[in-house]
Amino acid sequence: MNQLEIRDLWASIDGETILKGVNLVVPKGQVHALMGPNGAGKSTLGKILAGDPEYTVERGDILLDGESILDLSPDERARKGLFLAFQYPVEVPGVTIANFLRLALQAKLGREVGVAEFWTKVKKALEVLDWDESYLSRHLNEGFSGGEKKRNEILQLLVLEPAYAVLDETDSGLDIDALKVVARGVNAMRGPNFGALVITHYQRLLNYIVPDRVHVMMDGRIVAEGGPELALELEAKGYEWLRERVKEEA
């Protein structure tokens, strides 16, 4: 099964249950959107997929190409091809992007990566993002603006070429030009060997990254699914409309 599958996932933090039975499948080769109001649990899902030890999974499973990854550490998951672009990328002073990215690539590929090979890859990614080489010698996210941090996440995505990526609000806080750059990065990855779950609060990003499917999360559950038109409908009618509809259905 070439897909990222989330099966009846229940999870909590500090004793509070946040995810309450999430079911969601992203087949390889497709880009799905995950939408939902603030506090719905979208970031929680992203972090749990990446293996954030802060959260406790109470029930359910996460399957990567048919194999459970629940017992794997964050780095093992990453090496299996999962990537999370953080909503709030972490600042790591004293570690340059170049150094970090090369180590990450080596970890991913399980072998030494020569300087030449590394630079070829990074340069291509920088071109897609219209970013200056000088960023590579900057410390990881240290003193970066919100937009720079997001671009840096996409840089890592392009260099590491994961099989599945979760992008958590990579659009938030970006002006339209930066948004286009980010979309260009994700679209550059699109293809039969790449699946993505694009988390966003707004439909704006989806004008540039047109999703194959849209899932909507509320209060820790997926409450609606549909094609790209669902995003437009949500944008027009608001989450309250959906909340009402969910209530009626219940």
Place this chain on the structure above:
Amino acid sequence: MQVLDKTQVEAISRALKEPGWLLEKRLKALEAFARLSYPSKKDEAWRYTDLSEAPLEQEVETPKGLSLSRDELPELVKRRLEKTDVSGFLVFVGPDLVYAEVPEELSAKGLVFTSLAEALKTHPGKVEATLFRGVYVEDKFAAENSAFFTHGAFLYVPAGLEVEKPLGVFKVLEGGKASAGRSLIFLEDNAKAAYIEEYLSLDLPPTLHLSATEMVLRPGARLRHAHVQTLGDGVWHFHRQRALLERDAALNDLVVNLGGRYARSEVASELLGPGAESEMLGLYFGHGLQHFDHYTLQHHVEHHTRSDLLYKGAVKDEARAVFSGLIKLERGAQKTDAYQANRNLILSPTARVDSIPQLEIGANDVRCTHGSTTAPVDEMQLFYLQSRGLSRSLAQELLVKAHLADVLNRIPLKALRAHLEAVIEEKVRI
């Protein structure tokens, strides 16, 4: 069984064919040693330190007159010689100077770089003028060293001679017996040199190691000094150093503690003349049961002096580190700049750091700052790095190196820096 008494002091002095004045000094030090008691937790400067397992009162090793060819040097030293910045070096195995390589052109210009015993024969006046000026009987261990030391290195740089490449001393501890040695560095007016002392050993049975470094910097002299210990487990390393900086003299000092079971560094810079400057860097990374003590003194005696101290360290497992730094400004020390910072990274809940910065200010027109931070490794940073495929240990290694980077980056000796980075990497993984 030998004891630490007068008979032994006399035996050492006789075996080394020392002049009478030195024996007298040794015997005075012995008196202090006998009078002083071993420190305990009741002493303020030892309150964090447990010496109950230290091999105190261990018999002191005796020189054997061993000498080796370069090929016969211990592996530990050979490996270091493959990657080092030094242009000339001395190798001690235990108390014996077994090998020396000093560039001919430097000797021709009047530079002296040899064992203390040899220098006492060839340049007795220079040794007598400086020995014990920096370290003598300040405490029990200093007194023990002064009374019982069996070997040492001596560097003399004549006025105006500028030596760019560093000179090195590699000392290999053999273990089982106490080892007491010294470094005496004497730079005349406007002389310039760099001196690296490295202490190496395999893992050893409990072994006492006493080292003392004295630096005398005449006006305008510039010295870069590094004390680096990567000793094996089992070694209890007591190091004391004091630099005397006259007018416009400058010291760039580095103290590195990575090895041993216990290591204590008492590091003082005495700014005795206007314009004197001292940069004091410290680097440490403890694992297992290692315990590192750092007691530093920035002593501003004269006006227009400057000191800048940065000690950074990390501890993991059950390791402990102590930093206690004092900036002391005498009444005449106006227009002084004194900075002190200590930053610690804690990698495990059972590791511990105590950091005590202190100021004693007798002058008012000064610029003085000090600060200390001690924090656990940031779990968010670890998770972020791991989420990109880096193993937890590699992620920790990156964070430790990043933490220590400001000190590492201030070491212009490239090969030494690379060596330290390699040792740090290794330590993260064990």
